[in-house]
Amino acid sequence: MMTLTALLGAIELGTIYAVLALGVFLSFRTLNMPDLTVDGSIVTGMATAAVMCSAGINPYISLIGAFIAGACAGFMTGILHTRLKIQAILAGILVMLASYSINLRIMGKTPNIPLTKSETIYNMADKILPSKYSGIVIGLIVLAVIILLLYLFLQTRLGFVFRATGDNEDMVRAAGVSGDNMKLMGLAISNGLVGLAGGMLAQNQAFADISSGTGMMIIGLASVILGEVVFGTKTLLRRLISASLGAILYRVIISQALYLGMESSDLKLVSAVIVAAALYLGILGEKGAKIRKRRGQNGKSASNS
Numbered sequence: 001m002m003t004l005t006a007l008l009g010a011i012e013l014g015t016i017y018a019v020l021a022l023g024v025f026l027s028f029r030t031l032n033m034p035d036l037t038v039d040g041s042i043v044t045g046m047a048t049a050a051v052m053c054s055a056g057i058n059p060y061i062s063l064i065g066a067f068i069a070g071a072c073a074g075f076m077t078g079i080l081h082t083r084l085k086i087q088a089i090l091a092g093i094l095v096m097l098a099s100y101s102i103n104l105r106i107m108g109k110t111p112n113i114p115l116t117k118s119e120t121i122y123n124m125a126d127k128i129l130p131s132k133y134s135g136i137v138i139g140l141i142v143l144a145v146i147i148l149l150l151y152l153f154l155q156t157r158l159g160f161v162f163r164a165t166g167d168n169e170d171m172v173r174a175a176g177v178s179g180d181n182m183k184l185m186g187l188a189i190s191n192g193l194v195g196l197a198g199g200m201l202a203q204n205q206a207f208a209d210i211s212s213g214t215g216m217m218i219i220g221l222a223s224v225i226l227g228e229v230v231f232g233t234k235t236l237l238r239r240l241i242s243a244s245l246g247a248i249l250y251r252v253i254i255s256q257a258l259y260l261g262m263e264s265s266d267l268k269l270v271s272a273v274i275v276a277a278a279l280y281l282g283i284l285g286e287k288g289a290k291i292r293k294r295r296g297q298n299g300k301s302a303s304n305s
Contacts (some may be wrong), residue, residue, distance in 0.1 A: 002259040008132060009187030010255035014248030015139025016200045017223060019146060021247040022240065023070075023193030025218030026150075029239070031168040031186045036217055037090030041073035041191040043213040047106040050113040050208035058122045063199045069106075070195015073099055076188040081187075082180035100181065103210055111210040113202075120203035135204065139250060142200065146193065147240050162186060194220075218271045223247035223280040241264025 006087050020042065027035040028174075031302055045066035073095055078090035125134035139198035153159045165182040171178050194216075202208040227246020233239045250271075257270050 002256055006255055006259060007130075007252065008136060009253040011248055012135040012139055013204070015136065015143050015244075016197055016204060017219060017251060018139075018244035018247035019196035019200065020194055020216065020220045021223035021227070021243045022146060022150065023190045023197065024168050024217070025240070025243040026190040026193070028221065028224060029243075030154075030163055030166050031183060031190075033183070033187075034092070035077065035090045035187060035190060036089060037073055037077045037095045037099075037187070037191050038092075038194050038217040038220060039213040039215070040096035040103070041194045041213075042198035042201070042216045043069040043103045043208075043210060044073050044099055044106070044210060045070045045195025046202040046208040047103045047113070047198075047210075048195070049199030050115055050202045051106060051108070053118040053120060053203065054113060058117075059119055059124065060202075062167025062238070062265035063121070063196055064119055066202075067192045067196040070198065071188040071192030072083065073195070074189070074191025075184060077191070078180075078184035078187040082183055095208065100210070107210065115203065115206040115208070115210045120206065121200070122204055122265055135221050139200070143244055146196075147237075147244065150240055151237050215268050218268070218275065219250065220247075222271050222275045222278065223250045225275060228252055229278045229281045233274075240288055252253065 020038070024035075024038060027033050032285060048069040049059075049062040049066040052065050053059050056063075076098075077088075077091045077095045080086045080087050084091075086094070104111070121138055122135050128134075129137055135246040154163060161172060161175075161177050162182050162185065163185070165177075166178050169179040172182065198213075201212070223246040224243045225246070226249055227242035227244070228239070230240070230249065231242035232247050233242060253274065254267060254270060257267075258264065262270065
């Protein structure tokens with residue numbers, strides 16, 4: 001097994017990826033839309049937070065900036081999809097491609113911004129908490145606040161309409177609500193969370209890199225699916241927590257793979273295997289639930305006869 005230090009590092013990074021997973025959860029599960037903007041919007045969040053932190057702006061304010069920047073990327077995807085009627089996947093790809101140039105401009109046309117001399121939420125936490133656990137504590141606090149806010153929002157009337165849009169858009173339109181506006185809002189919030197995760201990641205690793213977004217969509221998807229399979233999806237709150245725990249479990253699995261000697265160049269392969277295995281386990285679980293339901297119905301009918 002990996003060392004305690006490696007495990008704590010995996011959990012700390014997992015709390016950041018959990019914010020990413022919640023963003024992917026909103027688009028992939030709630031809106032039922034595959035959004036490929038993620039690979040670009042997370043770098044937008046990283047670039048924005050890094051520029052603001054390096055300029056001496058409060059690191060917590062920079063996270064708000066990262067959220068807004070990511071939300072703008074998601075909003076543009078929504079505009080392409082809802083107003084220009086471009087398929088969701090293609091709209092996400094277009095914004096992802098465009099965001100590369102935009103991110104470079106945000107970063108001052110340099111591919112990397114170091115934050116080793118800048119104040120971040122993590123070195124601020126080191127001053128008041130034990131350094132070994134400070135990153136985990138601050139990550140869990142941010143994650144808990146986001147889960148609470150999402151849960152409260154999704155329980156409101158607007159939240160119910162938002163959730164219904166992914167389940168049955170025609171019904172929402174029949175009720176006189178614009179499904180396109182719900183998609184715009186959902187994609188903006190989703191990528192806002194992805195941008196926030198990017199801002200946290202940049203501060204955690206003390207740099208922002210233009211190529212850091214590669215494969216982030218797969219990581220978010222793996223976290224959501226893994227969390228659903230392992231921790232369940234019975235209630236809304238449980239689904240939100242499951243997506244978050246799935247991200248932490250994902251990072252622990254990746255760290256264990258590295259500890260066992262797997263090269264970092266193979267991590268994308270490991271991610272793909274995790275997603276495939278989680279999807280297959282999910283299908284098996286659904287089949288098992290249907291079989292148990294049929295047996296229960298047959299048992300009731302037999303007892304009634």
